[in-house]
Amino acid sequence: MFIKRMFGLPLGYSMFMAPPDDGTGGDPEPAKFSGKMVEKIDPVSNQKVLIPAELDAFFGHTISRTRDAVKIEYEGKYKPLLEALQAEAGEGSQAKAELEKIKLEAMTAEERAQANASKVIAEHEKVRKQATEEANTWKGRYEKSTIKTDIMSSFGDSKLCSPEQAMILFQIEGNARLSEVVNSEGKPTGEFETRVTLMLEDKNGNPEQVEGTPKELFKRWIALERNSHHVMNTMAAGSGTRPAGGYKGGKLSQEDMMKLSPTERMKFAREQEQGK
Numbered sequence: 001m002f003i004k005r006m007f008g009l010p011l012g013y014s015m016f017m018a019p020p021d022d023g024t025g026g027d028p029e030p031a032k033f034s035g036k037m038v039e040k041i042d043p044v045s046n047q048k049v050l051i052p053a054e055l056d057a058f059f060g061h062t063i064s065r066t067r068d069a070v071k072i073e074y075e076g077k078y079k080p081l082l083e084a085l086q087a088e089a090g091e092g093s094q095a096k097a098e099l100e101k102i103k104l105e106a107m108t109a110e111e112r113a114q115a116n117a118s119k120v121i122a123e124h125e126k127v128r129k130q131a132t133e134e135a136n137t138w139k140g141r142y143e144k145s146t147i148k149t150d151i152m153s154s155f156g157d158s159k160l161c162s163p164e165q166a167m168i169l170f171q172i173e174g175n176a177r178l179s180e181v182v183n184s185e186g187k188p189t190g191e192f193e194t195r196v197t198l199m200l201e202d203k204n205g206n207p208e209q210v211e212g213t214p215k216e217l218f219k220r221w222i223a224l225e226r227n228s229h230h231v232m233n234t235m236a237a238g239s240g241t242r243p244a245g246g247y248k249g250g251k252l253s254q255e256d257m258m259k260l261s262p263t264e265r266m267k268f269a270r271e272q273e274q275g276k
Contacts, residue, residue, distance in 0.1 A: 147176045150194035154214035158222060159232040161267075166230045170214070170221060174198045200224065229267065 036053040151167045160166050170176070174196025181191045193213055200220050202208040210217060222230060 143178050146178060146192070147171060147194045151176065151214045151218070154218040156219070158219075160222075160230050161232055162230070166222070166227075169227075169230075170196070170218065174214075174217070174221075176214070228264075233264070233267070 034053060037050040038053050038056045039048055039050055040056065041047070042049050148167060148171075151170055152163060155163060155166075176194055176196050178192045179195045181189045181193055183189055195211060195213055196217060197209065197211045198217055198221055200208050200210050200217070201224065210220075221227060
């Protein structure tokens with residue numbers, strides 16, 4: 001009786017649901033009401049109400065069709081315009097915020113949830129990427145500073161023309177890198193040291209590839225003939241090498257000059273020029 005009073009129809013009929021056309025060309029007969037009721041929450045009063053199952057399906061179809069129509073209109077008419085406007089709107093601008101609002105209004109609840117999830121994921125990915133880049137930057141600075149300090153501290157009492165130049169060449173030639181120290185059992189200790197791999201000479205003068213720390217290998221490396229130009233001369237004149245205190249201000253006889261190697265002669269000439 002409730003349905004009859006509510007819709008003015010005989011019990012067992014529905015004004016909303018009808019079977020498809022049977023192909024005879026006549027008007028379809030109204031679908032008979034099943035009598036099944038479903039419980040829903042009134043969006044205004046927030047109270048539970050019972051409605052016919054057919055009515056619930058009708059409202060669902062109507063909402064779905066309306067949503068599809070809005071989506072089609074948005075995709076075809078508004079989306080290109082919104083994308084063009086978005087391209088012109090700057091990050092964080094009021095226009096961009098309004099565009100995002102319009103987009104959300106055109107989405108279904110599921111699409112909005114997916115969009116929000118994607119936005120959160122993108123924001124977290126941006127933060128993660130920034131943190132990783134910052135960590136790599138500081139890691140690189142730490143490694144560069146540590147390697148430079150370890151190499152220069154290995155010079156000891158060596159008198160070098162340009163310590164900075166010698167450091168750079170030693171670092172490049174030795175492929176200097178930080179390596180974690182391991183204990184006698186081969187387990188990492190959490191401490192790091194600079195290590196290099198160099199082509200040096202054994203006691204017989206034969207090429208020998210050696211790996212070690214700058215402190216262990218720098219003296220052997222700088223003693224090589226090819227690196228003699230890095231070392232300042234501190235020996236007296238006539239000994240076959242530089243005069244004490246270097247060449248600057250010093251004088252060499254032709255005989256002493258001929259005792260010098262070509263590299264030493266070039267150094268002498270350069271220092272003489274600089275001392276003028």
